[in-house]
Amino acid sequence: MLIVQKFGGSSVADAEKVFRVAGIIADTYCEGHDVVVVLSAQGDTTDYLLEKAAEVNPSPSKRELDILLSTGEQVSISLMAMALEKMGLPVVSLTGWQIGLRTNSTYGNARIKRISLERLRQELDKRRIILVAGFQGINKYDDITTLGRGGSDTTAVAIAAALHADKCQIFSDVDGIYTADPRKVTGARKLEEITYDEMLELASLGAQVLHNRSVELAKRYGVDLEVLSSYVRAPGTKVKEVVKQVEEMKISGIAKDNDVARITIIGVPDEPGVAFKVFRALAKAKINVDIILQSKGTNHTTDISFTVAEGDMETARKILQDYKEVIGFSSLSVDKNVSKISIVGAGMIRSSGIAAMMFEALYDCKINIHMISTSEIKVSVIIDENYSDMAVQAIHNKFFGN
């Protein structure tokens, strides 16, 4: 088999961890597989480099920042190569430009366009373990670019897709995808399998295991992903197109997101085009609006509530104040102390009453629901932040028992 493995920054933070990871790579290779490994920068290297940059220039060009940051992964791959050499294994480390990983020119957040397979194939033919610097590529000018958040995961998936790898394993300090955050919810279970779509919903809801970009890419090219631990040798969670049905599993997971603020515009004239004006103004400022609720007010007016990330709340408020006369509302209220709780499950499409089970769990705890949003595989509610942990546990108990 051809296996692509990716190890994150904390997995290679020091010499001891480098050797632990080298052990995993060596075992895979010695089982007879072809192995391509993608590495991130060690531990807090990126922060250290950003600090050095800030000493010189608080707002450097992204082109130069990318040249600086891309050194972090180059250090990782050479050190890991040395560790594998010490174990007597054939290994070669390659940078982004050396594998011909071409991107567009958006420095700091570049998108992968293609990977030339020549060098990778050559080295695989020589039965070498290939270590690739993640997170980086080159654009059409042969300038170094970096891929932004989740860049190394994306590199791994892109290589797996380009080489038609049999699987792509993402190692981190988390050993899989759970039905809920296992540090906070008693009874949280590790999933054996999850669909791309469920994973996408969970990732965007703050599960923080895999970055959405890499899951989207995996879905597009049908790359079988597996999320597993660098520390514990055990099967992780597989992410794929269709998973086998587990009868009693009505949902796959529960996610909580506290980075939510609710804005309510009160007394908006009940006439066409008002919502459009509001959300166009916010879109211009690149503010993402999540859940939207429009409710009947008094006297031919309506109230519009919506949620944004907490960091965008103040900007959104200012923009709306500036448009007060254009929109014609009477007042604004904002609230940071809310939380979004979501249940995700591909089975929802076929199974009715899932949302009702969630609401019942909340009702049992006397938790008030401010807003509701649903999609084919997801139900989200906005509640008071104070009750968020209790809500997740109650919903988890309802679906998975306690």
Next chain:
Amino acid sequence: MLIVQKFGGSSVADAEKVFRVAGIIADTYCEGHDVVVVLSAQGDTTDYLLEKAAEVNPSPSKRELDILLSTGEQVSISLMAMALEKMGLPVVSLTGWQIGLRTNSTYGNARIKRISLERLRQELDKRRIILVAGFQGINKYDDITTLGRGGSDTTAVAIAAALHADKCQIFSDVDGIYTADPRKVTGARKLEEITYDEMLELASLGAQVLHNRSVELAKRYGVDLEVLSSYVRAPGTKVKEVVKQVEEMKISGIAKDNDVARITIIGVPDEPGVAFKVFRALAKAKINVDIILQSKGTNHTTDISFTVAEGDMETARKILQDYKEVIGFSSLSVDKNVSKISIVGAGMIRSSGIAAMMFEALYDCKINIHMISTSEIKVSVIIDENYSDMAVQAIHNKFFGN
């Protein structure tokens, strides 16, 4: 004018120094010149990276070591670019592979084969300041190589040669070439100019300002070099083919080298081929032999004395002991407490009595000369190390007054 400037590691060690150097670059650019700057890794970055490598593998492959070490210069160029950006100047940083600096495949000590001018010319046409990562290139496999000691100086000279630059300025913490080490010899003077050949002799004699490789390359391509200080804005010393004659300057400089050991083979049969056997054995072990003296012994035997670097003394002694019967000598003596004092001057060819002046200076101080070696532009003597400082001062006084 097109000017190539090179700044060493200590010149860019921290943010403050980066800005001092950025000031020099900016001034040169703002005078209307085209500027290409070659940078080394910051301060002790290279040592730090070597330490990290040693933690993982005490004897890593040179290929992987080169990938690791080449990150140091990449960090330097990006940070310097950010500093120049902050000053509002147009700047672009480029790695070794980005300027197409091709080398042979001797990892860790590669030789430059060629530089593709396309990217450099493009950026110069855009009137950008170009910052190039020194010390690095790529071989025919597109693998990263490093150039070994003096690699950044060599990069600068090679770029100056390839672009037919008007001059190549080497900035360091030394402000020029002196007639003797100014920290140790009173009255040492800075030279305005020196020839390539004199510089080569002085460099190999331990003057440690410019590495021989870069001077040889400058001589071959007729690149006008200038050695000057990153700290003091003042003319440095020019290194060129022919310098204007200063009548009273009989020599250009005096150098001292304490890293010398003398080995004497006593009682060697006085027959053909013996010296050949001795020095072939040493050459096989890559031991460089410097000064050689053969003197008449007793009973149809001779004594052979020669000098090696101190670090090679023990190996040389062991090799000779192993060959004792083959060579047929009676005993060996070794002495680390010797020093080589040399005077260098292109004018020696035309001017007689230079060596005699040197010997007279030593005689005046009652310093005994063990060995003498001369070339067209150099006279070296081996004396007791204890007297080396005194000898340099006395010779300096003799030639330059006190």
